[in-house]
Amino acid sequence: METLTGSAAGVPYTALPPAVDGPAPLIVTWHMLDAPRTDAAFAAALPMRGVPAWRVHLGMPMCGARMVDGRVGAVVELARRDALLAFLAPFARQAAEEFPAALEALRRQLPVDDGPVSVLGASLGGAVALNVLATQAFPVRAAALVNPAVRLRSVVPLTDGLAGHPYHWTEEAHRVAEEFDFVARAGEIAAELPLLVVSGELDHPVLRADATALVGELRAHSGGAELVTVPELAHPLAEEPGLDPAPQLPTAKSVDEILTRWFSRQLTN
Incomplete structure (x- = not known):
């Protein structure tokens, strides 16, 4: 079966089917706002083809099919x-909230x-996944994060170049930074969850430090x-501009192999 695209409750997505027939487990992902910055581009960077x-791959707000006027400039204006x-x-x-x-x-x-669904988030998509995990609104089978935004307080200075100050x-x-500090909120994540x-x-060194602190x-x-x-591996997983599917970088291939082994193991246990 080929890659599917669609919309789920207004959220655009790119879906990759398993190689097996019949109902299969579900992994939902949120991409980064660096490259790859759309659901289609993220699916190409981390296809996880060997996972049953x-x-x-869900589209983030104002990204991909939801870009304002088909450009990333609107996002930059918000950052400024x-x-x-x-x-x-x-x-x-x-x-x-829309998940x-x-x-x-x-x-x-x-x-x-x-x-139970499994989840994956990269960069700011990692903050989304962590928010979902902390609310414990429904069962999650396994979770993975790639270069995650564990604390938005740490991410803010990295945007100074966009803002110009x-x-x-x-x-x-x-107050909002405390809401998105998942090191402080680690106790809200289900204790038995494989992550x-x-x-x-x-x-970015500060993001690496936060990842270590979270674990x-x-x-x-x-x-x-x-x-x-x-x-x-630096922060991005693809070359700029990161809007369309592109050949997989060697570093992304390494991440893809790690995730493939991890999710395959969790889903077959």
Whole structure:
């Protein structure tokens, strides 16, 4: 079966079917806002072809089919207005809030089984996945994060180049940053959940430190989290502009192989 595209409760997606017939488990992903920055491009970067599950890559707000006027400039304008309150937090919050309805629609549209869903998030998509995990609104079978935005407080300074000036922290901004601090909220994630964090050796040092801190906190609560470092991997998983499917980079191939082994093991246990 070929790659499918569609919309689930208004959320665009790119779906890759498993090689097996009949209902199969479901893995839902959220892409990064760096390259690859659309669901189609993310599916090409991390196809996880060997996993016996549907891999459904959801589009983030204002990305891919939801880009304003087909351009990324609208996102940049939000970052310049307020990197945290107008850009990072609203994107992560909206993607998490629209997930339950999207998941229900996906279960109607695709031949997936009725077991718990698995999730994967990269960069800001990692904050979405962590938000979903922390709410524990429904069972999750396994989760993985790639170069995740574990603390939005750490991500904000990385956007100063877009804004053209250092971020001005307000009382509201500090409050929202606490909401998206998943090291502090690690205790809200189900203790028995298998969780893998993939961190690029060349990712932003602050994001690598946060990934290590998250795994440390999760291990303190349950002992079930794993951290894997990928040599030579920086933050992006694809070449710019990262809007359309592109040949898989060697570093992305390494991540893809790690995720394929991880999810295959979790789904067959």
